[in-house]
Each structure stands twice: as structure tokens, then as C-alpha cells.
Amino acid sequence: MGEKSAERADAAGERAAPVEGPRPLEKVKYPMRYRVLRAVRVEDASPSVRRVVCAEQGERIDSRGLVGEYVRVVIPPEGSRVLPEPELKGEKPVWPKPSPPTRKYTVRRYDPESGELEINVVLHEQGRGAAWARALEPGDPVHVLGPKAGYRIDDGYDFYLLAGDETGLPGMARWLESMPRGARGRAVLEVPSLRSRQPIDAPEGVSVEWVVREGAASPLAEAVVAGGVPEGEVFMWLAGESGAIRPLRAWMRQELGLAKGHGYSSGYWKLKEK
Ligand SMILES: Cc1cc2nc3c(=O)[nH]c(=O)nc-3n(C[C@H](O)[C@H](O)[C@H](O)COP(=O)(O)OP(=O)(O)OC[C@H]3O[C@@H](n4cnc5c(N)ncnc54)[C@H](O)[C@@H]3O)c2cc1C
Incomplete structure (x- = not known):
């Protein structure tokens, strides 16, 4: 146990109260958001990782900078970089069946001033997410769900x-x-x-x-x-x-x-x- 777990007098100074150690992690939930961003930069963060920076005009996504925020990227049909328009049920987008796959990518950086969101996608051998990032070009739409939570x-x-x-x-x-x-x-x-x-x-x-x-x-x-x-x-x-x-x-x-x-x-x- 560290110092913080030692005993200390309470505010009244009359009896000792245990000093709390660090608080356990807290999951903070955000409201569900769906946004269509636009890729502004697509570049190599390393030989095995593609950096995708996208931005939104107008309303911002709900990133609060907490640990572990991730978005779900909705992947366009194979061979295309464009996704059909979904029907919106409140904030929830619904696509005609078969529903497009989604892949989770962590928010690497978010700039609330410019609205820029960066994700880093591992370019492994196979997979719709990796193929999407390989083919993505600046100007392409990026369909994003979330982030829906972060950890404090x-x-x-x-x-x-x-x-x-x-x-x-x-x-x-x-x-x-x-x-x-x-x-x-x-x-x-x-x-x-x-x-x-x-x-x-x-x-x-x-x-x-x-x-x-x-x-x-x-x-x-x-x-x-x-x-x-x-x-x-x-x-x-x-x-x-x-x-x-x-x-x-x-x-x-x-x-x-x-x-x-x-x-x-x-x-x-x-x-x-x-
Ligand atoms: C909360 C969360 C946050 C995440 N954040 C990120 C992130 O920031 N960046 C990121 O790149 N991934 C991230 N991931 C992982 C990512 O969602 C998965 O790797 C996803 O499966 C990739 O989809 P895909 O379509 O490329 O491959 P899939 O279709 O899922 O898999 C196809 C094949 O590729 C293999 N495969 C999948 N991922 C990898 C990999 N990374 N390396 C080697 N082989 C792989 C599978 O074993 C499978 O055989 C995150 C996952 C979670 C749960």
C-alpha cells in the first residue's frame, strides 16, 4: 500500500478516516452518434499502419479525450469507396440488407477546433477494414458511429x-x-x-x-x-x-x-x- 492508503484525520480532526487510494476506472457513456466525415489525409504512420485523418463540417463528433474512445467505421461494399445512404431512425442509421460490416478503430487524436479525427489502421494481410484503409483516398466519405464511451x-x-x-x-x-x-x-x-x-x-x-x-x-x-x-x-x-x-x-x-x-x-x- 502506498502513502495514499495510510490513515489521516478527517476534516473535523477528531477521528481517523481511511485515505482513499486512486478511484477505480469509470466508464463514461456518450449519446449514440452517426456522422459522415471526409478523409482529409491518408498517409503511412509506419510501414504497417495507415493514418486516416478525417474531418467534419459543422457539428462535431462527441470525443471527450477519455482513454479508450473508439469509433466504428462502416465499411462500403467491396470494390467501392462509397456507402449507400442509410435510413435514419433517430440517430441510428439503418442500411438495406445485407448490412455493411463495421470495424472498431481507436481515436488516436481529436481536435475540437478543426473537427479533425485521426484513426490508425493496421494494414494486415486480409480483412475488410484493412482493405478499406488501403484503398481510401483524400476526399472519400468516412462513415463513423460513435465514439460511444471512454474511460476516466x-x-x-x-x-x-x-x-x-x-x-x-x-x-x-x-x-x-x-x-x-x-x-x-x-x-x-x-x-x-x-x-x-x-x-x-x-x-x-x-x-x-x-x-x-x-x-x-x-x-x-x-x-x-x-x-x-x-x-x-x-x-x-x-x-x-x-x-x-x-x-x-x-x-x-x-x-x-x-x-x-x-x-x-x-x-x-x-x-x-x-
Ligand atoms: C476497442 C477496440 C479498438 C480497436 N482499435 C484499433 C485501432 O485503433 N487500429 C486497428 O488497426 N485496430 C483496432 N482494433 C482492432 C480491429 O477492430 C480488428 O483488428 C479488426 O478485426 C480489423 O478488421 P479487418 O476487417 O481488417 O479484419 P477481420 O475481417 O476482422 O479479420 C480478417 C483476418 O485478419 C486477421 N486480423 C484481424 N486484425 C488483425 C491485425 N491487427 N493484425 C493481424 N491480423 C489481423 C484476423 O485474425 C482474421 O484472420 C480495435 C478493436 C477494438 C475492440
């Missing part, structure tokens, strides 16, 4: 431990860039090659470590565990391939002993057996 994470942890792959990177990078500059921690990021590293403006006390995936086995869990158990009140954030996250989720509970609400873990995609 207390600034009072002694140590922030973040781990994930390139799908988790946009969320982690956005969070690291907005963290109080005095924060301490470690971010371990898995990339397919060192050329896929991206600049991240993390607080000085948070190390950013890159690990390269070679072959089928993910090096993520081994790299994180090798760093040992940090001291003090820890928050852990895990986002990446389900199988790579699984052992770390167990480690988070068993070795770090984190209580519910003091860690987050999500399998962002699943490696299919070939």
Missing part, C-alpha cells in the same frame, strides 16, 4: 503499466500524451519490425519499450513480466491480440493482485489458426 482513469496511481500491439498503440499513445507529466510507468509495445515504431510523447518517467514479433509467438507477455512487479498503486492497461493478452491478464490478477477497476484488458482482435 485516476491520475493518482504510482505506476502505469501499459502493454499491447499496434491495434492498442493508438489508444495508449493518446493516453500517454495526455498523462500528467510527472506520471511514472512503462509502456511495452509489440510491432512487426523496428521500422514500425512510432513517436510517442510520453511523460519522462514512463519508459516506452518496443518488442518485435518474430513468427507466431508474441513476445509481449515475456517482456512485460521481465520488468517485474512495480511498487505502489499500479494501474494496468492491456489491448492487443487476444492470445497475447491472456497470460498478462492472469499475471495482472495473480502477481500484481489488481482489484477490479484498477486494470483494463481487452482482446482487440483474434489470430486465426492457419
Whole structure:
């Protein structure tokens, strides 16, 4: 237990009350939004990731800068970059059947002044989302649902431990860039090659470590565990391939002993057996 969990006198000074540690993470829900944005820049963030910057004229999307905000991009039919107009039922768009697929992408950056929204799409071998990002050109419409929620994470942890792959990177990078500059921690990021590293403006006390995936086995869990158990009140954030996250989720509970609400873990995609 850190200092914050020590006892202190209450406001009246008459009896000791337990000092609360960091508050557990809080999920903040936003109203459902559907917007048609326009791609303004489509470029390589790294050899394996496409940066898509889109913007909206007029009304803004509802991004509040909380951790883990993501949008659902509605993907146009194969071979086309344009989606038919949906029927709107309130804020909910409904397309003729078969409904177009959607894919989740994290808000990497949002500028409320210009209305620019950036997502980073991993260009893996197959998949409608990856193909959409490959084919997208500036000027194309980008149909976006959400974001529908974000997480508020207390600034009072002694140590922030973040781990994930390139799908988790946009969320982690956005969070690291907005963290109080005095924060301490470690971010371990898995990339397919060192050329896929991206600049991240993390607080000085948070190390950013890159690990390269070679072959089928993910090096993520081994790299994180090798760093040992940090001291003090820890928050852990895990986002990446389900199988790579699984052992770390167990480690988070068993070795770090984190209580519910003091860690987050999500399998962002699943490696299919070939
Ligand atoms: C909350 C949340 C936030 C996310 N944020 C992002 C983000 O910011 N950027 C991002 O790129 N992804 C992000 N993802 C993951 C993304 O939604 C999935 O990777 C999605 O499956 C990609 O769709 P697809 O059409 O390209 O591939 P799919 O049609 O879903 O899959 C086709 C095949 O590709 C494989 N595959 C899927 N994703 C990957 C991958 N990343 N690498 C290698 N193989 C893959 C699958 O195993 C499958 O065999 C997020 C997921 C969640 C849940």
C-alpha cells in the first residue's frame, strides 16, 4: 500500500478516516452518434499502419479525450469507396440488407477546433477494414458511429503499466500524451519490425519499450513480466491480440493482485489458426 492508503484525520480532526487510494476506472457513456466525415489525409504512420485523418463540417463528433474512445467505421461494399445512404431512425442509421460490416478503430487524436479525427489502421494481410484503409483516398466519405464511451482513469496511481500491439498503440499513445507529466510507468509495445515504431510523447518517467514479433509467438507477455512487479498503486492497461493478452491478464490478477477497476484488458482482435 502506498502513502495514499495510510490513515489521516478527517476534516473535523477528531477521528481517523481511511485515505482513499486512486478511484477505480469509470466508464463514461456518450449519446449514440452517426456522422459522415471526409478523409482529409491518408498517409503511412509506419510501414504497417495507415493514418486516416478525417474531418467534419459543422457539428462535431462527441470525443471527450477519455482513454479508450473508439469509433466504428462502416465499411462500403467491396470494390467501392462509397456507402449507400442509410435510413435514419433517430440517430441510428439503418442500411438495406445485407448490412455493411463495421470495424472498431481507436481515436488516436481529436481536435475540437478543426473537427479533425485521426484513426490508425493496421494494414494486415486480409480483412475488410484493412482493405478499406488501403484503398481510401483524400476526399472519400468516412462513415463513423460513435465514439460511444471512454474511460476516466485516476491520475493518482504510482505506476502505469501499459502493454499491447499496434491495434492498442493508438489508444495508449493518446493516453500517454495526455498523462500528467510527472506520471511514472512503462509502456511495452509489440510491432512487426523496428521500422514500425512510432513517436510517442510520453511523460519522462514512463519508459516506452518496443518488442518485435518474430513468427507466431508474441513476445509481449515475456517482456512485460521481465520488468517485474512495480511498487505502489499500479494501474494496468492491456489491448492487443487476444492470445497475447491472456497470460498478462492472469499475471495482472495473480502477481500484481489488481482489484477490479484498477486494470483494463481487452482482446482487440483474434489470430486465426492457419
Ligand atoms: C476497442 C477496440 C479498438 C480497436 N482499435 C484499433 C485501432 O485503433 N487500429 C486497428 O488497426 N485496430 C483496432 N482494433 C482492432 C480491429 O477492430 C480488428 O483488428 C479488426 O478485426 C480489423 O478488421 P479487418 O476487417 O481488417 O479484419 P477481420 O475481417 O476482422 O479479420 C480478417 C483476418 O485478419 C486477421 N486480423 C484481424 N486484425 C488483425 C491485425 N491487427 N493484425 C493481424 N491480423 C489481423 C484476423 O485474425 C482474421 O484472420 C480495435 C478493436 C477494438 C475492440
